[in-house]
Amino acid sequence: MKLYTYWRSTTAYRARIALNLKGIACDLIPVDLMKDGGQQHSADYVALNPGHSVPTLVTDDGEVLTQSLAIIDWLDATYPDPALVPSDPLARARCLAIAHTVAMDIHPVNNLRVAQKLGTDFGADADAKADWMRHWMQRGFDALTALLPPDLPYATGDAPSLADICIVPQIYNANRWGVDMTAYPRLVAIERACLALKPFQDARPEVQPDAA
Secondary structure, eight states: OEEEEOTTOHHHHHHHHHHHHHTOOOEEEEOOSSGGGOGGGSHHHHHHOTTSOSOEEEOTTOOEEESHHHHHHHHHHHSOSSOSSOSSHHHHHHHHHHHHIIIIIIGGGTSHHHHHHHHHHHOOOHHHHHHHHHHHHHHHHHHHHHHSOSSOSSSSSSSOOHHHHHHHHHHHHHHHTTOOGGGOHHHHHHHHHHHTSHHHHTTOGGGSTTOO
16 A cells, blocks of 8 residues: 655544554655645646645555545455444444544644645734634634543543544644643543554654655
8 A cells, every 4th residue: 555645744644543553554655745835736646636635545456545534434444453433323423523523623724725825815924823723723622622531541432543543643733833732631641642552653743754
């Protein structure tokens, strides 16, 4: 398999964690989102991923998958051990609610293209962009804190799930933008528990081959 990735992308970070938890060997193909105006916009890459984004997974059979949650869903269906989403319908819905709070509420307004648009079209300077990022992350983290069950080692149980896979990269991004994480002890505890595990350690942005 090949994973087209960028070291600092939180969505690519999710896919790397999932692959590592599944124990799946994968060639990492860097796509620099900043160089030359963004390599994700090149014609060759857009032919693979029309969304101009990472990650993109090319399977052993040559099938091309995009969108981190879709990639992780395929991995979970194809390589079911360990399961990343509970089989019980209620537990599954709760896990997905947590994951979607990150992937659908926080991330879409916090990604690179939004930050760039704020600057080019609305005149936002670095401080204004940082305020924007922190606002939406804090709002999302408030929701996550209310959704997360207490007193569990990970987000939804005794083992990492899709919820953890989404939370950990988002906390990495929050730290980049200066969010005060002392207000979110449950999230910090989840991050600490996950980063003690090798699959999460090996997926960290700073240890990727293309890390700047």
